[in-house]
Amino acid sequence: MYRLPSFILFFLVCFLGFGQYTDQINSNRPGASIGAFSVGTRVIQFEAGAEYRSYKHKAYNNSKINGNIGFFSLRYGFLKEQLELTYEGVYQMDQLENRLALPALNYEREGFLQNFLGIKYLVFDPFRREQEIDVYSWKANNGFKLRDLIPAVSITLGANAVLKQDNPYPYGNVFGNLSNPVFFGNLGRGPEKEPVVSGRATLATQSHFLGTWVFVTNFTYNRILTDFPEMNYILTLTHTINPLWSVYLETQGYASDIYTDQIFRTGAAYLLTDDIQLEATIGANTKDTPSLFFMNAGVSYRLDFHKDIDPEQKAEEKALRKEEKSMKKGAKKAEKANRKRDRRAKRN
Numbered sequence: 001m002y003r004l005p006s007f008i009l010f011f012l013v014c015f016l017g018f019g020q021y022t023d024q025i026n027s028n029r030p031g032a033s034i035g036a037f038s039v040g041t042r043v044i045q046f047e048a049g050a051e052y053r054s055y056k057h058k059a060y061n062n063s064k065i066n067g068n069i070g071f072f073s074l075r076y077g078f079l080k081e082q083l084e085l086t087y088e089g090v091y092q093m094d095q096l097e098n099r100l101a102l103p104a105l106n107y108e109r110e111g112f113l114q115n116f117l118g119i120k121y122l123v124f125d126p127f128r129r130e131q132e133i134d135v136y137s138w139k140a141n142n143g144f145k146l147r148d149l150i151p152a153v154s155i156t157l158g159a160n161a162v163l164k165q166d167n168p169y170p171y172g173n174v175f176g177n178l179s180n181p182v183f184f185g186n187l188g189r190g191p192e193k194e195p196v197v198s199g200r201a202t203l204a205t206q207s208h209f210l211g212t213w214v215f216v217t218n219f220t221y222n223r224i225l226t227d228f229p230e231m232n233y234i235l236t237l238t239h240t241i242n243p244l245w246s247v248y249l250e251t252q253g254y255a256s257d258i259y260t261d262q263i264f265r266t267g268a269a270y271l272l273t274d275d276i277q278l279e280a281t282i283g284a285n286t287k288d289t290p291s292l293f294f295m296n297a298g299v300s301y302r303l304d305f306h307k308d309i310d311p312e313q314k315a316e317e318k319a320l321r322k323e324e325k326s327m328k329k330g331a332k333k334a335e336k337a338n339r340k341r342d343r344r345a346k347r348n
Helices: 010-015 138-142 311-347
Strands: 043-057 063-077 083-098 105-124 152-161 197-209 213-224 230-240 245-255 260-273 276-285 291-304
Touching (some): 063 291, 105 197
Antiparallel strands (some): 105 152, 152 197, 213 230, 230 245, 245 260, 260 276, 276 291
């Protein structure tokens, strides 16, 4: 998501008419939502970190999972400011304690919870038009305005890939390969098999208001064309404390025939440099089938090869190229006419 302090210079950039690229790193971290804006053309950005997770499932006799997660995303702005190519990967290594058996059985597992490749496109940018700055009034520039309620809107389309045939986390369900005994009614039932490829679509909105607040929403239809499609939403509110520190609150809801949950997160981000952001998060869910607690830390880093081109300069360069093309075309015609004239002179 487009986080503070990552967007601290965003408003200054907007006044210059650039809708995507910012002088400071634009990270989707911390949290799980994605912002409406891309990183900007010719920008390569890495967002990675580690997380500890602890699960306990009351319906499975309090079977437990303690796991470590590595998350990584790669974002690349290309062709135009509105476009971004995105990869997202989440890999879990854990130990499952199956308390349905006596004595309890322990299994070590690992695999991808998420493996996604997609393209994001900015459909609508309310900041595209230049906004005037009142140099005499801080309140006029930072007070609430009705136009602040109009969000930027983007769509991300892509595909999930299951790289391991016997994935221990089918459909992202960490208890998916744990079968109950006969007393629980599903003896002999194996884990669900997830297709190798499935679709995902996300609608993201992003609003900026009161100078230091950002509100992001994500609405996702996941695992399209499978037996168990999933709907989920994320609501994220971020606030800048000062030019270096920001905090956020987030809630995420899941709904499918396999897994339903409500998760809450909170955390902070620190801008180390214009190209590096550090962050940390803590979170939990609201139920006990299973219960979930987690905490993580991560870093976002960008390689900035972006070059801004002034619109007037771009128009002048285009006109110059057109003029050069016309002159070359005229020169070719003149050369062709001269050759014809020479041939006629020789025949005479």
